[in-house]
Amino acid sequence: MDKSRIEQILEKCTPDEKIRVTTYYNAGIEKLREYQADKSATALRDLEAADAALARLVSEIEARIYPADPPLKNLTAACQDLQAAGWKIKKTKIYQDAKSGMLRVQPDRTVLRADLDSYVLRAGLEKTAAADTGGKIEAGQAEKLELENQKLRRQVEKLEWELARDKAT
Numbered sequence: 001m002d003k004s005r006i007e008q009i010l011e012k013c014t015p016d017e018k019i020r021v022t023t024y025y026n027a028g029i030e031k032l033r034e035y036q037a038d039k040s041a042t043a044l045r046d047l048e049a050a051d052a053a054l055a056r057l058v059s060e061i062e063a064r065i066y067p068a069d070p071p072l073k074n075l076t077a078a079c080q081d082l083q084a085a086g087w088k089i090k091k092t093k094i095y096q097d098a099k100s101g102m103l104r105v106q107p108d109r110t111v112l113r114a115d116l117d118s119y120v121l122r123a124g125l126e127k128t129a130a131a132d133t134g135g136k137i138e139a140g141q142a143e144k145l146e147l148e149n150q151k152l153r154r155q156v157e158k159l160e161w162e163l164a165r166d167k168a169t
Contacts, residue, residue: 005058006021006025006058009021009058009061009062009065010022012065013061013065017061020057021054021057021058021061024050024053024054024057025054027050027053027054028047028050028051028054030050031043031046031047031049031050031051032047034046034047035047064112064114069113071106071110071111071112071113072110072111072112072113072116073110074109074110074111075091075094075095075098075103075105075109075111076091077111078094078103078111078116079091079094081116082094082116082120082125086127086128087120087125087126087127087128088125088126088127088128089125093123097119097123102119102122102123103115103116103119103123104119
């Protein structure tokens with residue numbers, strides 16, 4: 001594992017993550033020393049396991065710190081994003097939940113999409129009625145729309161007939 005890569009992560013991760021990364025890194029160093037002293041297959045497996053654990057942890061933290069999706073600019077943008085996706089949320093609620101720690105906000109006040117997704121689950125947000133239908137309309141609504149369409153067609157036919165009559169005279 002490249003030490004400069006770990007140092008970059010340590011600058012941006014949480015205190016708990018710093019402890020875990022440091023511990024995993026030190027375990028890898030210790031296993032390397034054990035393998036240098038005793039070149040057994042068991043010592044090699046232990047070294048490889050320690051390196052793999054560190055690599056997994058670093059990858060997880062990097063995925064969080066450097067997400068594929070750009071973070072949302074602030075809590076207002078996060079609220080708008082949730083509303084656009086059909087979630088029932090108000091700006092005051094999202095600010096209160098961020099203050100209480102339910103929604104994680106980065107030190108630069110941005111909101112990661114992964115944090116927003118987990119917030120939706122933790123907060124138990126509900127979809128709005130329009131979003132719940134998924135674009136489908138109920139039978140009653142479909143019947144009403146069909147009747148309105150028939151009425152409009154008849155009005156158009158009547159207007160066309162009156163126009164033709166007026167032109168003929």
